[in-house]
Amino acid sequence: MALSYSDTDDRLSWIRSFELMFRRPARLQVAALCRRTRNGKQEVLMITSKTTRRWILPKGWPIMSRKAHRTAAIEAYEEAGVIGKAHKKPFASFRSHKGGDGGLKLRTEVLVFLVDVDKTEKDFPERNERDVRWVGVDQAIRMTDDPGLSGVLKKLRNLAK
Numbered sequence: 001m002a003l004s005y006s007d008t009d010d011r012l013s014w015i016r017s018f019e020l021m022f023r024r025p026a027r028l029q030v031a032a033l034c035r036r037t038r039n040g041k042q043e044v045l046m047i048t049s050k051t052t053r054r055w056i057l058p059k060g061w062p063i064m065s066r067k068a069h070r071t072a073a074i075e076a077y078e079e080a081g082v083i084g085k086a087h088k089k090p091f092a093s094f095r096s097h098k099g100g101d102g103g104l105k106l107r108t109e110v111l112v113f114l115v116d117v118d119k120t121e122k123d124f125p126e127r128n129e130r131d132v133r134w135v136g137v138d139q140a141i142r143m144t145d146d147p148g149l150s151g152v153l154k155k156l157r158n159l160a161k
Contacts, residue, residue, distance in 0.1 A: 029108045031059035032076035036117040044140050048131040055143040072113035080132045081124035084117040094148025
């Protein structure tokens, strides 16, 4: 049986509707690019994600009762024990994804704030859930598998030159 024009049109309309159910706008996350100077060299903080163990920045969903830079500072403390001053203006943004390892990946737009670190606490909420590492910017670029984050780290490296 041959399909009529209206059958084909209905099928295409249904397919488009189905695609839209899974193609959502990127969700906003707020990240902290924590930095400090040790022995005259700039270091940045990298942490592992909880599930996939990828090297990332501390980040989370916006807290509606807080300004974005404050959310970045809160995430830095909760995920890595960082206490410092978050810059009020975003340093950069990049597209990424959350999830994976066989699960559903959510597209995210990550707004990155610089955090100048004053000190780090050993006791913080997610201390048993993540690895935390201070590294040079070049090493951080090599550690991450996220092209967007790599671009943000390269921007920071170029500022220091």
